[in-house]
Amino acid sequence: MSELLTAAQMRAIEMAAIESGEVTGLELMERAGRGVVEAIFEEWPELAKTSQRAVVLCGPGNNGGDGFVVARLLKEWGWEVEVFLYGDAEKLPPDAKVNYVRWREMGEVGSYPDYDKRETWQCDLLVDALFGTGLTRGLPDLGELFWNLDDMVDCFEIEFGHELGRPAVVAVDIPSGVCADSGRDFPNSDDHFRFSARAHMTVTFHSKKPGHLLNDGPVGCGKTVVADIGLSRSDEPGSLSRQTLIEKHGERWLGRVISRAVEPPLSPYLSKETDEHKYAHGHALVLSGGVGKSGAARLAARGALRIGAGLVTLGVPPSAQMEVASQITALMLQRVEGSEGLESVLEDARLNALCLGPGLGLARARELVPVAVRAKHAPDVVLDADALSAFADEPAQLFDLLHERCVLTPHGGEFKRLFPDIHAKLVEVPTKGPAYSKVDATREAAKRVGCTVLFKGPDTVIADQMGRCSINSAHYERSAPWLATAGSGDVLAGFITGLLARGFSTMSAAETGAWLHVECALEFGPGLIAEDLPEQLPAVFRKLEL
Known part of the structure; x- marks a missing residue:
């Protein structure tokens, strides 16, 4: 069974790795962005064979920083890439700001309201890097975008090269607006629109979070892929990640605060031995x-x-x-x-x-x-x-x-x-x-x-x-309605x-x-x-x- 880390547990593991000198925040962000691009090309191999059009929506935090990395890597691959920022570039966290500057050396950054005015998608790939696992509030001013994303995922087939755009929608870490710990939305007063985004595929890092499996989280995620960003396994005795969680929760309590996904291998006692009788x-x-x-x-x-x-x-x-x-x-x-x-x-x-x-x-x-x-x-x-x-x-x-x-x-x-x-x-x-x-x-x-x-x-x-x-x-490939x-x-x-x-x-x-x-x-x-x-x-x- 694999561990499902909450947003707070994941942050603790990342910070411990950075503070130990094992990796820098910039390196983790680069690995995350690269993991997203690799997952995209694995899911849709045809996208790696030719230049396509991408729109990357970046948020005001490190999720947005991941988005800038994705944009840069796609641009280096030969794609036409447009980037739109929700928020103020001057207030970006340090690592996200570095990747913002790196992208600015390659292309422009529009403001999110400019993209919101468009009547068509105008792309083959849309990357939702607005808000990730750290979100703790509702997003009323993104409701119309969320509604349109739901419409795209639910009502249209992906069609690369479509004149108006029938894009593949990819969320970074978790669809914007979804609580990573619960899979729930954060409602707001503008209930005419949706409260969270939807995607065809979600690329998360290191491990799935409970919200990828709970409530309506799986519906929003579409398909969830876990990208390895080089952090040690939290279920490996003696690893930095495990030691970090022990310090956070106490070793005695560790198994009582980390949830797991039920998956093979199952108990070895499920089979039967040749020397056993029925009462065994x-x-x-x-x-x-x-x-x-x-x-x-x-x-x-x-x-x-x-x-x-x-x-x-x-x-x-x-x-x-x-x-x-x-x-x-x-x-x-x-x-x-x-x-x-x-x-x-x-x-x-x-x-x-x-x-x-x-x-x-x-x-x-x-x-x-x-x-x-x-x-x-x-x-x-x-x-x-x-x-x-x-x-x-x-x-x-x-x-x-x-x-x-x-x-x-x-x-x-x-x-x-x-x-x-x-x-x-x-x-x-x-x-x-x-x-x-x-x-x-x-x-x-x-x-x-x-x-x-x-x-x-x-x-x-x-x-x-x-x-x-x-x-x-x-859910996902195990959906059993x-x-x-x-x-x-x-x-x-x-x-x-x-x-x-x-x-x-x-x-x-x-x-x-x-x-x-x-x-x-x-x-x-x-x-x-x-x-x-x-x-x-x-x-x-x-x-x-x-």
Whole structure:
């Protein structure tokens, strides 16, 4: 998994490298600008073969300095380049000012209002180097530009050489107006226009930032490329970058303040060994609702079995026994009528992972959740859907039951009902940055309940009670819109339960289950329904060479 650095963490790493003498600010700016140009030519190789027209919009900070470097390098490549500055050249930071002067030796610098008056793009490439990761406020006077950029990216195909201009739009570090820590915009009073830019491609430096994966950040970024600017890795023991973050946060807290992107390599324990028997991979129990309501639990159970749990049993009330029995084969069935029935079943300590919620029913959930969570042998417990909604009126009743071996998997509505105060902060209009993010919200929720919380969405965020946090992004090349179908969340709950049965930690089970969930959707593609998800796991596992 790769680390996702906040704007403040990234600034600290850059400053440490500069102060150590390892590199100068000018060298970092040169590397950044060169990284942008290299990314452009890699994405659109035809642009490197001939002279084209570029417009570079530079802002008043170091992001603008990167833009001046991009302009100079494109000019040296033989391009026609126009540069427009938003702000006062005399107030540019020192390194940006040096690159402004270097560009002025090659070409003119117009003022941004002059460009804003144009009715057409008049270029093949437009570079947004206005505001980067340091932005903490709204940009009302750029709203019309942002609107036009959105129109260009959303409504027109890139067409190099077009008379009026159908340019590729490239953002430096992050589209202007987007908070790098949260992926949120900074709204302003001029709500007729957009609050942030859009791009076909965003080139960021050293590592992705949370805002590249959260909220609407990925929509604005288009595609995100990470350019290496020669800084040491922050996850490398003994490196200057890591030492800087330790000094900033403390070594004990480092894993609790840096979020990560969920990506391969996954846990080595996902495979199975030849000398293991079924009980080596645990026994999961999925509790079902009554007659006509058992489908969701069967989806979860199928997911748990497919992901490798040694045995999976459906705990079914008497009314649904015939219904369930006629629908299952490899899954087992156990009658569980009420709290006493569940207590009796849980005397079997081999049942090491429980799943409650999918199709369970609110009344049955209120009765069974306390028994499951407080089982004497302390199995891992996944609470989803009805197991969360059953306590919406009194969330504290649920929270008092929970322990560190629980996993909560709320979607947005369930999160709002369980954590109304946290949700209110998440949807509050940010007036200054960094804006409160989904990472902040999930961490706060996990700390409150003392267990792992998986906050669903295309930007699924997973956090545990210690503050460790990761983002499973279903954006960019992993965009999986067909997951928006009834029952897909039930399968995810089953995936996590199955991994817990196999001995995964709650955090690892949630991360791995969420990642595999998206991969299964991508494997199947359009037309996906929930029943298809578990059946894609064999193909996904083969690709992982398990």
